[in-house]
Amino acid sequence: MGPTSAAVLFAVIWFLTLLCIAPMRLKTQQDMGKVTPGTQSGAPEVHHLKAKLWITTGVSVVLFAIIAGIIVSGWITVRDLDMFHRMGPGA
Known part of the structure; x- marks a missing residue:
């Protein structure tokens, strides 16, 4: 895995993790009982x-350390993920 691939992989993992963590412990204006006029209560x-x-x-x-370790070690390869057998035996 090259440096660019590693950076893209980390960015994807980071943003997906942020989207999972962002709603946790979120207090909305409606929860606090102070809705500012002209704004959404949520x-x-x-x-x-x-x-x-x-x-x-x-x-x-x-x-990232876990996923990159799996990729670099070769434990799971693209050939393992080829469900439709597009990569022939010689590829």
């Missing part, structure tokens, strides 16, 4: 974004 009031970014980075580093 708009975040307390979001703990800095902590969520640190958690996202930590989880992403661990997941």
